[in-house]
Amino acid sequence: MTLEDILTNEELRRQEFPVARERIFLAHAGDCPLPRRVGDAIREYLARAEGDDQEGAIPSAFFSEARNAAARLLQAQPEEISFVGPTSLALSYVASGLPLRKGDNIVIYQDDYPSNVYPWIALAERGVQVRFLNIRHYGHIRLIDVEGQIDENTRLVALASCHFISGQRIDVQGIGCLLQKRGIAFCVDAIQTIGAFPTSVEYVDFMAADAHKWLLGPCAAGVLYVRKSWQEQLRPPVYGWHNVRCPNYVAQEKLAYPPDGRRYEAGSANLVGLAGLKAAMEMLLEIGIDNIGRELLRKRAWLVPALQAKGYSVLYPDAPPETASGIVTFSATKNDSTIQLHARLSAANIVTSLRADRQGNRYIRLSPHFYNTDTELRRLMELL
Secondary structure (H helix, E strand, O other), rough: OOOOHHHHHHHHHHHOHHHHHEEEEOOOOOOOOOHHHHHHHHHHHHHOOOOOOOOOOOOOHHHHHHHHHHHHHOOOOOOEEOOOOEEEEHOOOOOEEEEEEEEOOOOOOOOOHHHHHHHHHHHHHHHHHEOOOOOOEEEOHHHHHHHHHOOOOOOEEEEEEEEEOOOOOOOOHHHHHHHHHOEEEEEEOOOOOOOOOOOOOOOOOEEEEEOOOOOOOOOOOEEEEHHHHHHHOOOOOOOOOOOOOOOOHOOOOOOOOOOOOOHHEEEEEEEHHHHHHHHHHHHHHOOHHHHHHHHHHHHHHHHHHHHHOOOOOOOEOOOOOOOOOOEEEEEOOHHHHHHHHHHHHHHHOOEOOOEEEEOOOOEEEEEEOOOOHHHHHHHHHHHH
């Protein structure tokens, strides 16, 4: 299946993405609907699990194939991949497992999504100084902003690859290269870019993302990447039969971990979710992440001037391709008008997201995926 197949064959599109039969879904930066093949993979696993041991119902090659798919998406090594569930949990694993001491500092952006804020704020209880980035424009982080707030005591910078409201992507490679030269670890919440744009961990030490947005997978079936050189230093914060050596399920006197990403997988896996995640990753790789990224930017290039022509205020309308994303966020002149507009779209079976910033300003966030058609976008504009 190719991108062109999906966008030129409506029957195939509706077969592969059942949500398209009933509504125009433009909220993939929130919670995505499941593609048919993802649902099929889940149903097929459940059918096997009804007649067998649940773990025995998973093929022997399943986990290696799933890690290989995740590694391809991140341009990482399979042994650097862990399946721990939600982004919040994965980031909390990193925060609680880091060897930080009183007097160390970390740098975060307070207006990132809370999943990438609270785990780091909690480190203040251990005497770690938590620094908030001071930036010029909401949701737009530049390399110079990061460089200005790190020092010899900075141990880690934790940022989102793309802001969940502004839709602005950060320069992951540039920031990561700077931090690597300074000996500072870099953790990235990549939930708004994995599955949408090419993602590389070349200059990243930790990366986390759940599957329920651009990856088009189930909730709580996410990916955690930990660079191999960090795995001995980042201690697992949870312990169980799966990530601590216990031959024949007999507990040993000392904790001995697997020599790879399995060290962060403490117990039984979310097999239902992982069945869907694996199918979703394989589908995206089949379509091609480069192709998906180009298509999302093409859609954005059409949406932004169309919204402006209607008199709406668009966040970062002139964002260059390297910082733009699949998110297009706009507002009416008044909060009440924006709220009413969102309700009108919902009543017309057009799914968007209503969001607000720290000051209480309301926005409508559009986040179409590759399978959304120009016809659907034109229908949106008709109702605006």
